[in-house]
Amino acid sequence: MTAEITAAEADLANRFPHEPFATRHNLAGHPLFSLPALARLAKTLPRDRVEYNAGDLEPGVKPEDVPTLDMSAEEVVRRIEQCNAWMVLKRVEVEPAYRALLEEVLTGVAQKLGHRSLEEAGFYDIQGFVFVASANATTPFHVDPEENFFVQIHGPKFFHIFDNRDRSFLTDEELEMSPSKHRNKRYDPSYEAKAQVFSLQPGDGLFVPHLWPHWVRTGDSYSVSMAITWKSPRAERLNTLLRANGLLRKYGFPQPAPGVNPVMDGVKIAAYRALRTAVEPLRRTEGMRRFLRGLVFGRQANYYYREKKA
Missing domain, CATH: 2.60.120.650 (Cupin)
Known part of the structure; x- marks a missing residue:
């Protein structure tokens, strides 16, 4: 069936x-x-x-x-x-x-x-x-x-x-x-x-x-x-922009909402995709994925590894 x-x-x-x-x-x-x-x-x-x-x-x-x-x-x-x-x-x-x-x-x-x-x-x-x-x-x-x-x-x-x-x-x-x-x-x-x-x-x-x-x-x-x-393709483009904005905000550079500056949106999307392409080969193992998340985004990026609370 x-x-x-x-x-x-x-x-x-x-x-x-x-x-x-x-x-x-x-x-x-x-x-x-x-x-x-x-x-x-x-x-x-x-x-x-x-x-x-x-x-x-x-x-x-x-x-x-x-x-x-x-x-x-x-x-x-x-x-x-x-x-x-x-x-x-x-x-x-x-x-x-x-x-x-x-x-x-x-x-x-x-x-x-x-x-x-x-x-x-x-x-x-x-x-x-x-x-x-x-x-x-x-x-x-x-x-x-x-x-x-x-x-x-x-x-x-x-x-x-x-x-x-x-x-x-x-x-x-x-x-x-x-x-x-x-x-x-x-x-x-x-x-x-x-x-x-x-x-x-x-x-x-x-x-x-x-x-x-x-x-x-x-x-x-x-x-x-x-x-x-x-x-x-529409959803992935917006996701990439939201990830770029989130990363920039984390490092002290808050960004306008999507669509406010279409030209800059395109620049951020291209830059983030280039960065992701360079890093992607390193993410093939669980250990490297965990390490890279912690390195770039901090320990909270691996929140689901928490041990049981006392």
């Missing part, structure tokens, strides 16, 4: 890729997302591609207040029904079976959009992020630098998403990117008056636009979900 995502034709025609909308999929029950398979995956991935912590959090929890867990990633998955945890397995496309699944799903979406290939549809840098969480766990308020079809595979989940065009949620400075900045963002409960809440069961999903803030909570059973992500 072909793995696929489906959506209303009107949503694909009128909302993609700028607004969220509900989708359906047929990945619930797929063997790649069984707990034994995910435990093996957690054991296989490099340590900086696995992040986990306690799950009973508030949407606006401060990064330094997120409790860690004193167990291995594999053990977290195997005990997810009892251990009150939240986990993300990052970049699962490095495993061929998951890569094939991601490409199969997005090829089907590209065809529904009228394109002949992933490249023609603008689906570049395809990545997969698998979320495994205990019942009543929370993913705090944050944004993602990718475009994303989010699929719910096991258990219920409630996805609260907010319009990124409304700067009352996050300022341009808060959207700047840097490994030294924790993923979690400032949150106020008053935001909920403007939230779109998608109630997801296995087989449900939604399209999450680039940089739209959201927070997520599980229901009364453990949850398995996946974000099927890519970076269109």
